[in-house]
Amino acid sequence: MSVHSDFRSRHLGSIGSDREEMLRAIGYDSLDALADAAVPAGIRLEKELVLPEAKSEPGALAWLKSIFSKNVLKKSCIGQGYSGTHVPGVIGRNILENPGWYTAYTPYQAEIAQGRLEALLNFQTMITEMTGLDVANASLLDEGTAAAEAMSLALAGAPKGKVIFVSGACHPQTIAVVQTRAEPLGIEVKVGDWEEFDPATCEGLFAVIVQYPATCGSVYDYAGFFEKAHAAKAVTIVAADLLALTLLKAPGEFGADICVGSSQRFGVPMGFGGPHAGFMACKDALKRKMPGRLIGVSVDSRGKPGFRLSLQTREQHIRRDKATSNICTAQVLLAVMASMYAVYHGPEGLKHIASEVHAKTATLVASLRAAGVKVLNDSFFDSIVIEVADAAATIKKAADKGYNLRPMGAYVGVAFDETTTCEDVAAIAEVFGASVVEGEGTNWDVSLSRSSAFLTQKVFNSYHSETEMLRYLKRLESKDLALNESMIPLGSCTMKLNATSEMLPLSWPEVSSIHPFVPADQSAGYREMLELLEGWLAEITGFAAVSLQPNAGSQGEYAGLLAIRRYHLSRGDEHRNVCLIPVSAHGTNPASAVMVGMKVVGVKCDEKGNIDVPDLKARIEEHRENLSCLMVTYPSTHGVFEETIVEICDAIHAAGGQVYMDGANMNAQVGLTSPGRIGADVCHLNLHKTFCIPHGGGGPGVGPIGVAPQLVPFLPGHSELSSNEGAVCSAPWGSASINTISWMYIAMMGADGLKEATQLAILNANYMAKRLSGFFPVLYTAPNGLVAHECIIDVRPLSDKSGITVEDVAKRLMDYGFHAPTMSWPVTGTLMIEPTESEAKTELDRFCDAMISIHGEIMAVANGEADANDNVLKNAPHTADSVIADDWKHGYSREQAAFPLPYLRQHKFWPSVGRVDNVHGDRNLVCTCDSVEAYAAAAAQG
The missing domain is CATH 3.40.640.10 (Type I PLP-dependent aspartate aminotransferase-like (Major domain))
Known part of the structure; x- marks a missing residue:
């Protein structure tokens, strides 16, 4: 496959001479040599991943299309919390x-x-x-x-x-x-x-x-x-x-x-x-x-x-x-x-849509009753229940006409939505032997009709033409920095390429238009895609099975711990409720443990950021009889492959506990090691990190869990699945549609591509750590000086000298056109940087150049060359209106504020507001848009 048709070369940021130059900079001659040094030998995979051969972008799309062609597209009148809807074109294309x-x-x-x-x-x-x-x-x-x-x-x-x-x-x-x-x-x-x-x-x-x-x-x-x-x-x-x-x-x-x-x-x-x-x-x-x-x-x-x-x-x-x-x-x-x-339709448009839906439902009810068919509802909005002689036969008759009705035991349910047409009403009436007659008016008690106004704010009454809506969306988009502007180097968050070919299937009708509760034979394509993805993820993680139901990382944590709880209960070990968690863990870990009824016990970390093994063993002995599990992140929260991970897992197992691995850092594992290889029993995966589902400005996400054989019976169930116990979210496969993104990613990368992506993520992190270490100390490294796929740089020594805080650095990065790395977590006063494999050397160097320039600005404050309070860092970020204002009173130039490096003259991203006062906002909480203008007037008056 040529470089021009190989998706891997499009996904990976640095290839050829750039990659060789980065390897030389950190002292290695190949990606394999670097990986051998970075990943402990005792946890390396013993064989290559077994996955389908990588497909080209057109090839993967064609394969997925052939799978989804097995879905049967019928109009679903099932309701039950899911409705057909029209996505306005201006919103579909522009959001x-x-x-x-x-x-x-x-x-x-x-x-x-x-x-x-x-x-x-x-x-x-x-x-x-x-x-x-x-x-x-x-x-x-x-x-x-x-x-x-x-x-x-x-x-x-x-x-x-x-x-x-x-x-x-x-x-x-x-x-x-x-x-x-x-x-x-x-x-x-x-x-x-x-x-x-x-x-x-x-x-x-x-x-x-x-x-x-x-x-x-x-x-x-x-x-x-x-x-x-x-x-x-x-x-x-x-x-x-x-x-x-x-x-x-x-x-x-x-x-x-x-x-x-x-x-x-x-x-x-x-x-x-x-x-x-x-x-x-x-x-x-x-x-x-x-x-x-x-x-x-x-x-x-x-x-x-x-x-x-x-x-x-x-x-x-x-x-x-x-x-x-x-x-x-x-x-x-x-x-x-x-x-x-809601902005596009406005309150009157929404009421019109609702009234049309209700009117069509009323027409169906009148038609059925005129034909002697019993409708059980005395009142309704868009859904009704109908008494029939043979529910299964009625549902089949409707399906033969192209409609899915809701099975409700001996009854049948029908739900309408904004996609329902008059022709649909007539066709469904005919299923019950009825002809269309004029519908009734509002059928609920008049006291239940809405009398209060809603959505009276200006924003919901201004943008009803496509032209105005398009411009409004563009204005908002221009205020946000996303990956289409620059790299977002957030440690533990893995902001990597979300390739266009991965995103395209989301707009296919056979992906977007399927109700989650359609008969199984209508979702054969979906089920095949999901089964393939589950199998691939099981292979990648080294686990026996995977559930795609959890629809966020937090939900995955909960589902994984729930599986451990249910496992212990099945063995009569109701008393096993102690969850050991390192003090460096993400805050959701202890919160999730409490949600499944566990008692959280903290475990210390040593001065290098690793789990303090002696303290861990002491906690194991202290709680041996009641030990349920350990929650651990790998590589560690501090961005290092801990050498003792196998010893840690063995110690937990010896005490009768299970090991839950937080999969936030899977981008450093895929193809090199795996949770199963390390000894974990369950792990959640952030598909919105390692497996390319985009972050979407803070969601959607998917947090599936993989489990070892003993936990398979305790994966989340659902009424639409073989097991009906332990449902953790509304739909059997959670946010099913966006799993197509991860499916496409794995299909186009193949086993070799996934492994190379991990190796390059490690290379990029170590390259950046090397470039920045002369200016900002790298807080944690392995004994050989290497980090994993991310590194933590310490701003505290400079803060002590200058009074410049890590927040000042984060805000100043905006003036350079960058989003800050993860700030003050897991260590206060630090920045955790994860470049991912998708960023090219050019972008890595641009970010490093910005950080090195900021170091110089900090030193200017420390040396007394810049004022301790009136400087480019304390006043960052600088907006366009502040830079062109007549009342410029700062001791530094407008040019230094806005254009500190030459590349910014070619293209400049301007923050739309200056530094926001969070404390003021919490003390004067405004959380709806109706009072923003009044709030602004009050703020202006002091």
Whole structure:
């Protein structure tokens, strides 16, 4: 295969003489020699990976197309939380298919993420307006997990008891996820008829959950029920349909404390289950314990409003095992799409869509009743349940006409959506022997009709032409720094190439348009693709089996630990509940352990950042009888291949425990070693890191788990799978559609390509460490001086000399056109750099040149050549309007501020705001867009 048709050469940044020059710079003559030195011999793979031969980009696309041709595309009228929707072309092309949106990182550096943050503020505003509640977060993973998070939120403030009531009229997958989440926490889940349940007589009740409209389609009035629940001191939770809320009374108006749901039907394809943005809104009193991310407004250094992440956004890192949730991510790209769907249609457009859906449903109901067919619903929005003589025969008859109906035991369900046409209504009526007659009007009690206004803010009433929408999206995109602008060198986050050929299948109808609960024979292509990917990942990880259900890394952690818990329980070892976690671990690790009912015990790290083996062994002995597992990241959180990893795993196994490996750093393992080879029993993989699913500005992600043979029976189950126990999210394969990206990556790279990618990631990290070590000490290395795929540089010695902080360096990097590396984690005052294999030597050198230039700027402060307070670092980042302002009063030039290196004159990325004041924003929390203008006026007045 020539270099021009070999995808590997397109994915890998440095080839030829550049690679040879980097190898010489660190003292090695080949990638193999470097890998032999970097990766301990005792954990190297004994044989090459067995994977299909690498395909060219056209070849892989053709192969995947042939697989997906086995899917059968029918119009699904199943509902159950998933609806057909039209993705507006301007949103599909300019967000979903635009690397300016999908390759951005989580907006931790607010000044270069203002576009995404504004879009997410729009999302939060949309959710608060639709639900009638005070505060909404910037999205959760899906509806089922949002309901489970709501349960945990309610429990955190519960004055008594551990009993939750869940209406049997909730979606079945939501009930299943809540039950899974409740069991390890000792929560009793009572499922039943909400009309017959009396909160006053339920001892220990802390919350109730209902569905609105119900899964059967009925629109119930929960006001009286919620009054009784509140009288019993229970938190009230509603799982709501967002489109229905344009016509129905908002949950906050009939007593809901929390509202959750999915924004999928707001212009996001079904994709066989995802990714979709779940949502959560709550009353003001609950906001400081609400899980996930919250976008707020503050002011920048010039008093201009600036958006940023607020409150508990990174609470896992602060609270660790005291955190109320392990969620450290969101579904940003999908939340942005949903919010822009609302912006594009506006409140009147949304009401029109909802009214059309309801009218078609009413027409079907009238037609069926006129034909003597019994419809069980007294009320409905878009879904109904029909009594039939033979449910299976009816469903088959509909399928033969091209429609999927919902099997409901002896009954059949029908759900309509915005893609439903008048022809569809007639065809489905005919399935039941009916002819179309004129439909009825609104059928629910008038008290349940929405009377309150919503989405009155300017942004939802301004961009209804495609021209205006296109320009609005472009303005927001231009405020964000993404991979299409420059490298994003974040340690542990692996911001690598998301190749166009990997992304293309997402827009194929046979990928995007499949409902997750279609009959198995209609999703044969999907199932084959997913089975192949599971097999490839099992081979790569050295495990017996893989589950693709977890739809985020945090969810993978939870699913992996849940499998360990269930394994111990199956052996009668209920007492094994101690989880050992190094103090350097990512904050989600202890949070996840607590979620599965484990007790967290910390393990020390030595001065080199490695696990302190003597301390580990002491903790093992101390908790031997109750030891459940060890959570460990490999290579270590400090970016080093620890020599003692096999000894560590053996010690845990000898005490009867299991080893959970955090797969955040798999980019340093693939093709060279594996979790199975090292001795781990379970590992989650971040497909949005090592396997090329883009970060999407903070989501979507996928966090599948691989397990050793003894844990296979305890992988997540689902009603659509052979096992029905332990569902961890709403759909059987989680965010199924984006797995096509990782499938394409592996298919195009092959075993040799994947191995070379790992080797080059290690080369790039060591090259950058070598270049920067003369200016910033590299904090941790192996005994031979090498790092793994990332390195930590220490800014603290320079801070001691100059007063310049690591945050100052991060903000100054924006002036050079770069996103900062991971800041102050896992060690305060440091930067963790991961270049990945996709960046060319040219880009690595450009970043190193910027850091070396910043070192000179710091030294100027340390030497007294620059003012300690008025300098380019303390005042960074510099916006275009600040540089051209008439009132320039700094002791350095405008040129030094904006163009410190020559390459910036060829192309300059300008931050749209100055340094944002996070503390001010948290003290004056604004998290909806309706009050931003008023907030700006108030800020201007001081």
